[in-house]
Amino acid sequence: MKLLAINGSPRKTKNTASLLGKIVDGAKSTGAEAELVHLVDLNYMGCTSCFACKLVGGKSYGRCAMKDDLTPVLQKSHEADVLVLGTPFYFMQESSFLLAFQERLWFQYYLYTEKKPPLSPRKKATALVYTMNVKQEDIATYGKDRVVATAKGIMEKLFAPCEVLLSCDTKQFDDYSKYEVDYFDVPEKLRRHEEVFPLELQQAFELGAKLAK
Numbered sequence: 001m002k003l004l005a006i007n008g009s010p011r012k013t014k015n016t017a018s019l020l021g022k023i024v025d026g027a028k029s030t031g032a033e034a035e036l037v038h039l040v041d042l043n044y045m046g047c048t049s050c051f052a053c054k055l056v057g058g059k060s061y062g063r064c065a066m067k068d069d070l071t072p073v074l075q076k077s078h079e080a081d082v083l084v085l086g087t088p089f090y091f092m093q094e095s096s097f098l099l100a101f102q103e104r105l106w107f108q109y110y111l112y113t114e115k116k117p118p119l120s121p122r123k124k125a126t127a128l129v130y131t132m133n134v135k136q137e138d139i140a141t142y143g144k145d146r147v148v149a150t151a152k153g154i155m156e157k158l159f160a161p162c163e164v165l166l167s168c169d170t171k172q173f174d175d176y177s178k179y180e181v182d183y184f185d186v187p188e189k190l191r192r193h194e195e196v197f198p199l200e201l202q203q204a205f206e207l208g209a210k211l212a213k
Contacts, residue, residue, distance in 0.1 A: 001032035001082070003081065004037065008085065008087035010095070015170045016129065028208075034208070050066070073101075084127045085098060085127075089131070092143055126162040129165045165203060167200050169189060170193070
């Protein structure tokens with residue numbers, strides 16, 4: 001059993017990465033192999049519409065033909081039994097790191113026909129992890145529910161049922177006094193980070209263990 005977690009945040013020790021790290025730990029607790037990849041460390045770009053993955057009879061049919069730092073990660077994603085994608089919300093969408101990854105991951109498997117199923121390996125357990133500044137009750141107000149639903153739908157079309165873990169009203173800065181942030185209720189954010197975020201980390205650990213079984 002192999003679990004691969006993809007961190008779409010440019011920060012490698014904060015909210016998104018911490019949750020993904022716990023998912024990895026949870027998977028390892030069951031005896032599974034688990035790895036966390038930080039996209040910020042890689043030199044790559046999104047889909048360039050070369051369509052090599054769509055060329056019938058072509059050597060890259062069903063697989064991304066681009067060659068860069070993302071190539072081995074896409075191969076690991078293809079081979080993994082469990083695939084977890086994590087990202088913060090930036091301006092009501094996934095980070096550019098994860099968007100580019102998703103383009104390359106998803107498009108290679110899609111076919112422009114209803115006569116055949118997608119070219120993706122089926123029965124792959126999947127999960128999506130989102131972190132965000134907004135509160136739980138404001139997710140729909142900012143349209144983030146639609147973003148999550150779209151990604152979940154694609155993951156389920158290509159692979160299998162997809163779990164979702166949301167972390168809202170997150171702590172963004174280590175020291176809020178250094179920034180102009182009167183838009184936020186800082187004491188409430190700090191309270192939540194101390195009291196609620198640890199519970200979400202535990203949920204992430206349990207999710208990793210569940211996915212790896």
